Amino acid sequence: MNVALRVLRVELLQLVRDKRVLFSAIVLPALLYPGLFWLMAKLESRGEAVMAERELSVLVAFDELDDEVRGDFVERFETKGPSTLLQVDATPLAEADEGEPRRLAARALMGLDEALQGSDEADETLEPHDLLVIAETANGPEGQRHTAFTLWYDVTRDDSREARSRAREVVMELESDEVQLRRERLLGGDPARALLAEPEDLATAEESSGAALGKWFPFIAILVLISGGAYAVLAVFAGERESGTLETLLLQPVAERSIATGKFLAVFAAGMATLAVNLASLLICISTGLAGEEIFGGAGPIGIGRLSALTLELPACALLSAVLCLACGGARTFREGQMLVFPVTLLVVVPTAIVLRPDASLTAIWALVPFAGSALALRDGLEGDLVPSLGALMVASHLGYTWLALARVGRILDAEKVLGGDSKADAHLREASARHAVRWSFAAVMFMYLVAGTVQRWNLQVGMWFTFWAFLPAFALAVATLAPRRPGERPRLHEALGLRLPHPAHVLGALLLVPALAAGARMLLEWQMEVLPIPGGAADLELGGLGIPGGVFGLVFFLCISPGIMEELLFRGALLESMKRDWRWPRIIGWQALFFGLIHLSVYRLAPTAILGALLAALALRTRSVVPAILVHIAYNGLTVLGERAAHDPDAANEWLTVHVLQTDWLAHAPWAAIPGLALLALVRRSGD
Amino acid sequence: MTQTQVASSEIAIHATGLKKTFKDPERGAIEAVKSIDMDCRRGEIFGLLGPNGAGKTTTLRMLSTILAPTAGTARIDGVDVTEDPLEVRRRIGFLSGSTGLYPRLTGRETLRYFGELHGLEGALLEAAIDKTIADFDLSDFVDGHCGSLSTGQKQRVSIARAVVHDPPVLILDEPTTGLDIMASSDMIEFIESRRAAGRCVLFSTHILSEAERLCDRIGVVYSGRMLASGSLDELRAMTDAEWLEDVFRALVRRADADRDRAGASA
Numbered sequence: 001m002n003v004a005l006r007v008l009r010v011e012l013l014q015l016v017r018d019k020r021v022l023f024s025a026i027v028l029p030a031l032l033y034p035g036l037f038w039l040m041a042k043l044e045s046r047g048e049a050v051m052a053e054r055e056l057s058v059l060v061a062f063d064e065l066d067d068e069v070r071g072d073f074v075e076r077f078e079t080k081g082p083s084t085l086l087q088v089d090a091t092p093l094a095e096a097d098e099g100e101p102r103r104l105a106a107r108a109l110m111g112l113d114e115a116l117q118g119s120d121e122a123d124e125t126l127e128p129h130d131l132l133v134i135a136e137t138a139n140g141p142e143g144q145r146h147t148a149f150t151l152w153y154d155v156t157r158d159d160s161r162e163a164r165s166r167a168r169e170v171v172m173e174l175e176s177d178e179v180q181l182r183r184e185r186l187l188g189g190d191p192a193r194a195l196l197a198e199p200e201d202l203a204t205a206e207e208s209s210g211a212a213l214g215k216w217f218p219f220i221a222i223l224v225l226i227s228g229g230a231y232a233v234l235a236v237f238a239g240e241r242e243s244g245t246l247e248t249l250l251l252q253p254v255a256e257r258s259i260a261t262g263k264f265l266a267v268f269a270a271g272m273a274t275l276a277v278n279l280a281s282l283l284i285c286i287s288t289g290l291a292g293e294e295i296f297g298g299a300g301p302i303g304i305g306r307l308s309a310l311t312l313e314l315p316a317c318a319l320l321s322a323v324l325c326l327a328c329g330g331a332r333t334f335r336e337g338q339m340l341v342f343p344v345t346l347l348v349v350v351p352t353a354i355v356l357r358p359d360a361s362l363t364a365i366w367a368l369v370p371f372a373g374s375a376l377a378l379r380d381g382l383e384g385d386l387v388p389s390l391g392a393l394m395v396a397s398h399l400g401y402t403w404l405a406l407a408r409v410g411r412i413l414d415a416e417k418v419l420g421g422d423s424k425a426d427a428h429l430r431e432a433s434a435r436h437a438v439r440w441s442f443a444a445v446m447f448m449y450l451v452a453g454t455v456q457r458w459n460l461q462v463g464m465w466f467t468f469w470a471f472l473p474a475f476a477l478a479v480a481t482l483a484p485r486r487p488g489e490r491p492r493l494h495e496a497l498g499l500r501l502p503h504p505a506h507v508l509g510a511l512l513l514v515p516a517l518a519a520g521a522r523m524l525l526e527w528q529m530e531v532l533p534i535p536g537g538a539a540d541l542e543l544g545g546l547g548i549p550g551g552v553f554g555l556v557f558f559l560c561i562s563p564g565i566m567e568e569l570l571f572r573g574a575l576l577e578s579m580k581r582d583w584r585w586p587r588i589i590g591w592q593a594l595f596f597g598l599i600h601l602s603v604y605r606l607a608p609t610a611i612l613g614a615l616l617a618a619l620a621l622r623t624r625s626v627v628p629a630i631l632v633h634i635a636y637n638g639l640t641v642l643g644e645r646a647a648h649d650p651d652a653a654n655e656w657l658t659v660h661v662l663q664t665d666w667l668a669h670a671p672w673a674a675i676p677g678l679a680l681l682a683l684v685r686r687s688g689d
Numbered sequence: 690m691t692q693t694q695v696a697s698s699e700i701a702i703h704a705t706g707l708k709k710t711f712k713d714p715e716r717g718a719i720e721a722v723k724s725i726d727m728d729c730r731r732g733e734i735f736g737l738l739g740p741n742g743a744g745k746t747t748t749l750r751m752l753s754t755i756l757a758p759t760a761g762t763a764r765i766d767g768v769d770v771t772e773d774p775l776e777v778r779r780r781i782g783f784l785s786g787s788t789g790l791y792p793r794l795t796g797r798e799t800l801r802y803f804g805e806l807h808g809l810e811g812a813l814l815e816a817a818i819d820k821t822i823a824d825f826d827l828s829d830f831v832d833g834h835c836g837s838l839s840t841g842q843k844q845r846v847s848i849a850r851a852v853v854h855d856p857p858v859l860i861l862d863e864p865t866t867g868l869d870i871m872a873s874s875d876m877i878e879f880i881e882s883r884r885a886a887g888r889c890v891l892f893s894t895h896i897l898s899e900a901e902r903l904c905d906r907i908g909v910v911y912s913g914r915m916l917a918s919g920s921l922d923e924l925r926a927m928t929d930a931e932w933l934e935d936v937f938r939a940l941v942r943r944a945d946a947d948r949d950r951a952g953a954s955a
Contacts, residue, residue, distance in 0.1 A: 003806065010794065010802050017793040017834075244789025248850070251753055252806040253778040 003254045007262025008269070011236050015270055018235060025228040025270050029278040033285045051162045056083040057127065058163055059110060061090035061134040065147065070135075073170055080166040090134050106132055106152040130154075131163035207384050210306045214379030218355050221275060221313050221378075222320065222371070226345055228274025229267050229324050234337040236263045237329040250413065257410035260325070264406055268321040275317070279310075309381025312391060315398035316374035320348060322405035329412045339438055343594055350606065355379045362387065367394040370401055432484040437578035440479045441595040444570065447471060448599050468562035472570050479574035498573040498626035505684040510619055510628035511635060512677025515670030517615065518639040521608050552642070559641045564634030571596055571613065572620040572629040585621050592617035612636070622681055701858050701889030702729035702752060706761035709747050721747040723913035725761070729891050729906075731857070734884050736900040737893040738937065739910035745893035746785075748910065749862045752891070753783045766857050779807060781858045782851035786866030792836025796827055796846045799835060800853050807854035817853055825849045825879075841872045848879050859883055861892035865899060877903060897933045907933075909940050912948075916940040 096105040111128035132152035331337030351372035380386040456463025480496035596613025707725040754774035908918035928939035
């Protein structure tokens with residue numbers, strides 16, 4: 001432990017002297033909240049002041065309104081800010097059909113008509129009006145007059161939104177006065193007083209605020225820790241390699257594990273310092289009034305006793321630091337390490353999201369799930385209903401995982417692995433190839449999240465075409481053609497995409513695995529539904545692929561053939577071939593599982609797709625071809641998608657395919673075919689194996 | 690003087706049949722070092738001479754316990770490198786041309802850190818640091834951050850860092866690579882001073898003049914094998930060549946011819 005503490009002291013000394021670390025771990029978190037709240041307050045007050053000064057032009061159609069109400073409206077509206085109210089004839093609007101014609105008529109009245117704007121006939125001296133208020137009155141069943149105000153505005157224009165706000169305030173004031181008057185006139189008082197419901201919260205203010213804090217604090221803590229720990233981990237591992245001191249350090253008469261422990265402690269300290277500064281900054285903002293206590297979302301102060309539950313985050317902080325060390329410790333450069341921070345963030349944030357589910361609580365199983373257990377324990381602790389034994393189980397499991405991760409970090413620092421034996425030129429090329437694959441995988445996931453996913457939400461059919469027949473093949477070709485090569489190596493596109501002729505026995509063996517894969521996926525989903533149920537609305541889309549156009553053919557094309565070919569060409573083709581140049585199979589399978597799970601845009605499908613990605617990667621590695629993976633993917637998707645469709649859609653239950661294939665007895669026994677399938681894959685060798 | 694005539698207590702480094710094979714995902718097994726036998730004595734400078742890729746660095750890394758030998762044995766100061774690597778590390782100082790320093794630590798902090806890692810503590814540690822600073826004339830810049838030092842000053846701190854624990858064996862991997870004339874001269878002076886202090890110095894180089902000037906004995910390494918070793922005169926006698934460059938060429942030609950003959954008969 002002495003050695004670890006000496007390494008810790010030196011690492012901290014260097015971190016403290018590094019301006020970049022000081023800025024990202026101390027200065028930025030310290031200034032973040034005061035700056036944010038000050039800026040928000042300034043922007044809000046400045047925005048309100050500016051908008052209150054705006055001269056607004058409002059059209060009113062108040063023909064049906066009493067003079068008294070009309071006068072009241074105009075008088076009150078003018079008190080809200082400078083404005084001009086003009087009476088307008090709204091007959092064209094009343095005569096227009098509902099929907100689009102009426103919207104266009106309103107735009108024309110307000111001078112916003114697209115047909116006129118920019119045309120030769122447009123009068124440039126005329127500014128468009130900001131609001132059109134139409135009042136309509138009707139007699140109620142007991143003779144009272146009801147008035148309805150319709151506010152036509154354009155949400156894309158600041159002045160129009162401001163005019164709408166002022167008009168709504170005026171109408172609400174008028175309504176309040178009118179209701180009061182009618183109560184007094186008709187009932188001699190407020191009848192609601194007789195049936196008043198006064199909710200009384202049994203929770204104390206501390207409990208209420210603790211519960212509110214518990215919902216978001218685990219997220220914030222994790223993200224803050226990553227922001228503080230990420231640079232530290234890069235500095236203590238990749239920085240050591242870049243400065244050429246790692247070889248010297250590993251030559252000292254101390255165990256690699258002691259060095260790894262010292263470095264881990266430095267990362268942990270940096271992360272905790274960032275978190276502490278962040279929290280202190282937040283509390284100072286609240287105590288100085290820069291931010292109100294309501295930012296917690298609770299009813300008041302949380303109390304020191306309840307805040308002590310924050311210590312439950314310590315095991316998660318330790319585990320996160322160890323995971324950061326494990327993931328980024330092998331990086332040879334800062335750039336390579338930075339690339340690995342994002343997957344770690346996702347891996348940690350996804351299980352932490354469990355705190356957002358109100359029905360999830362800390363159980364013995366959840367206590368064992370990394371980061372999910374700690375998040376739930378922290379939430380329960382802040383709410384004041386943590387079961388101590390479950391809390392202890394969570395602490396023990398997370399510290400155990402940390403210990404295991406640290407053992408692996410020690411191996412990362414094994415000199416044999418660090419220094420290898422390869423020449424510098426080869427080492428550079430190997431780095432380049434692996435970096436290329438990970439960089440493009442990351443880009444593909446982000447493109448899916450930001451672009452392809454958006455197109456799918458906008459129009460599912462267009463999104464499917466775009467995703468499968470534009471985005472995925474374009475990325476596959478880009479990865480294959482831009483892959484780094486050795487000097488003199490000729491580019492071969494089909495090789496770079498993994499398009500080699502497989503052994504027929506391997507194809508047969510792979511296809512025999514499909515029923516077992518589908519059965520396994522079904523069991524996994526059934527288990528997952530118990531621990532992470534899919535919300536009702538999302539279930540159809542997640543499981544049955546309902547909403548895909550084109551009936552059964554659409555399903556087969558969009559959910560079986562297209563992903564089977566294109567996803568495989570990108571992942572088990574181009575990316576896997578690039579990874580293969582540098583990595584051995586365990587690492588390839590791990591990265592394939594991670595990115596294949598992430599690209600499916602769903603927390604509910606993360607586990608099944610990640611496992612499928614890992615299995616298909618293993619298959620492609622074994623058969624040295626992407627073709628068996630394509631066939632298995634198509635067949636697997638076919639079985640699962642059509643099976644779910646038959647389960648969810650009553651019409652599909654009577655179709656020929658369902659009756660004669662999916663519901664036959666033999667299919668129930670088909671998973672056993674995996675045994676000869678595995679045997680074929682294992683025993684039949686290709687020439688050169 | 691042949692090896693058998695040297696008392697075993699005089700041998701600081703002894704290697705027999707040293708071999709190292711790396712596994713490459715694409716190229717399969719690569720034999721970086723095929724067979725190295727060598728002895729280095731106390732108070733002697735032994736040079737490993739060979740072209741790039743000959744296996745010099747891998748050999749030195751095996752001797753300094755960074756890499757585990759695939760086959761063969763090696764003892765440093767009587768301690769087996771595979772049986773007790775930590776004890777071996779206590780007995781060596783290692784320096785290579787690519788060795789760096791922590792840019793945000795001062796020279797004194799660097800010496801203290803590595804002294805502590807070698808188990809030095811308290812007054813013993815402070816005395817070792819002071820002596821090293823005096824020996825290498827570091828006092829003018831030892832309290833400045835290493836990142837702000839000149840190349841020559843960095844080199845001197847690096848050397849001081851490698852010997853702060855006063856090891857009996859010094860292993861140097863191409864120590865003058867990338868250094869200017871002054872820094873190279875300092876390094877050569879340092880190597881000679883270690884011999885004068887009775888230490889064993891093993892260093893690798895591909896600079897013939899350096900080997901010719903410094904080494905008591907030279908081992909010629911080529912394609913992962915030790916082709917020959919001995920004093921310069923012994924090597925001249927083996928090859929009938931006068932200059933070290935000619936000696937080296939003759940040994941390499943002989944090795945290539947042997948390999949071609951072996952290939953043809955196979």
